[in-house]
Amino acid sequence: MSNDALISRRLLLRGAGTAMALPFLEAMLPQSALAQSGKGSAPVRMAFLFVPNGINMKHWTPEYEGALTALPSTLEPLAAFKNSINVLTGLSQYGAEAQLDGAGDHARSAAAWLTGCHPRKTDGANIKAGISADQLAALKRGHQTLFPSLELGCERGSMAGNCDSGYSCAYSHTISWRSDTTPVAKEDSPRLVFERLFKVENVNESAAARAKRQRYNQSILDFVKDDATSLQKKLGAHDRQKLDEYFTGIREIERRIEFLEKASKATGATAENFQQRFPTPGQGALDYPQQIQLLGDMMVLAFQADITRISTFMLADEGSGRAYRNIGINEGHHDLSHHGRDSDKLEKLRKINQYHTEQLAYILNKMQSIKEGDKTLLDNTMLLYGAGISDGDRHNHNDLPLLLCGKGGGAIKTGRHVRYADKTPMSNLLITMLDRFGVPGETLGDSTGKLQQLF
Known part of the structure; x- marks a missing residue:
């Protein structure tokens, strides 16, 4: 300086x-x-917000390509930010496919989401995936801020044990990997996040x-x-x-x-009796809606204060069985995602998906309200929101539900539905974001080159 x-x-x-x-x-x-x-x-920031168990895609995907006009019902909460988002379709994570490893799509979907790598099937200590996009950015640019990166989540999760058909819980409970063998644990306690960020x-x-x-x-x-x-x-x-x-x-x-x-x-x-008294996620010590918004507010404040420029935020762990009683849904999210085309389950899944986009809208509104010169914090951010599974019943990892929010410092052309050829690597989007973040020339997982049409 x-x-x-x-x-x-x-x-x-x-x-x-x-x-x-x-x-x-x-x-x-x-x-x-x-x-x-x-x-x-102001600097450019980068965030990755993950939702589990797939999406009711009928109510997610805009009918037409090009300029966003009428939004499908799941995206309606984002109407006020229509000019600051892109809906991206056609992108896939081949690393989450079975590749002869059998069951375990939930674990693979989270592990591959930001790494583009196929995780080793093990529930022991010999876990392996790949460095994630957020941690690659932190490795190259994290020295510029007090904290290289910030990892948040609404469920504590575990880094050990068998959580999905022989896959370690580490795969399902984090999307951030410091190296191919080192997952980064997230923090779910608003108090601990506050003390870490704002009290040195x-x-x-x-x-x-x-x-x-x-x-x-x-x-x-x-x-x-x-x-x-x-x-x-x-x-x-x-x-x-x-x-x-x-x-x-x-x-x-x-x-x-x-x-x-x-x-x-x-x-x-x-915290001590949470697991004993409330074995089903979402029924315990923290009020889920307040927890999401508190963690989201602190992520935004950390960006505003330039405490960090990189964050991941899991709104729930992959495979989560959380019941969304706050919106009148008593069944577990994971069970509903295996809908078998049942109309009642699909409608409840749509309501959960829409509830999550309402939380995204809350975070985007906070970013939009913070002025940075002639721009806003949202203008200076690239926020990727989405899932590692599209249809939860089929467990497919192509045509993923993805939103790219913010203008990346003014370089990203927003307000559009952009369709790419089916099975275009999602990793191409990640290296495109890294390039805009100041980490050019990188490859990640199965990436084949930067995406066109975004800038």
Whole structure:
């Protein structure tokens, strides 16, 4: 970074035993660049949001190629963002196919989704897939931020055991692989994600400060108030407004985490007894809708603060049997995905799919609301949303349901339904995204070349 910036990109707000990361501010940019352009240039971010068990494709795929007009019912919650998304059809993950390995499509679909690799069929320690797109980006560009990447999920999952026809649970419970033998565990606790992202450890006093903050119900902002006041005096009006919005977001997330934890304690649901009392995912310690939105909000805040530029987020584990009672569905998601063309099951599956896109719309709205110069955070993001199975009853891995959201810094032409030839490798999309992210010339899994029509 040029030394004519007003403040350092690495600056932290400090207080008694606490240090907190700052959002991306114009004052962190070289003043010569600001004077020349009149505005700051924000970085490009990349996110991957995964949903399990396939999709009711009849209500997902737009009828026509080209400009998005009327959206199918599953995508209707995204109507407000129609000009910021692309629906991509025809892409496939050959690595998720059986290839003589028999059953295990759920495990393979998650393991291959971002790696493009066929996982080794084992439920032992000798697991093997491939490096995932997010971790390849983190390897090349992760040094630019406090955290190279962020891995989130709404179900804890396991990295051991047999979860799908002889495949290790590691395959079903993560989409992120640091190497071909090292899956990256995700975090499902909003409290732990918050503490990791927004409170930088002070080895001398962090434990005492955290205990004091929780004992007196204090915000992390109370501990850094003096430093924040001093900093604001150095900032321009736009940066002060941005900092105020960021602080408001922090306080709101703290309040919601506290409310969620109190509600969980009131039911006696804790992390320790979760598996014993609630063996079916979705019935336990955390309220699922609030959990999704809290984790989504923190992912967005982490992007805004430039704490990380890369994230994965599993809305549920592959093969999840979660029951969506919050929308009136008592049957497990996985069982419904094996619909056998039963109209009642297909309709319930459509409702689950639409519920998930509603959560995506919530996240996109947050991104759209954050201004970055003459663009928004959504404009400066590439967010891939979708599944590793199309029809859950057939367990097929071609013509996958995929949405590419955001404009990647202005380079992606959006608002379209783009159809590729059937069985075009999804890995081609991943290396195309990597190229735009500043990681050019890479291959991944079964990739054969960058996709056309996106830029």
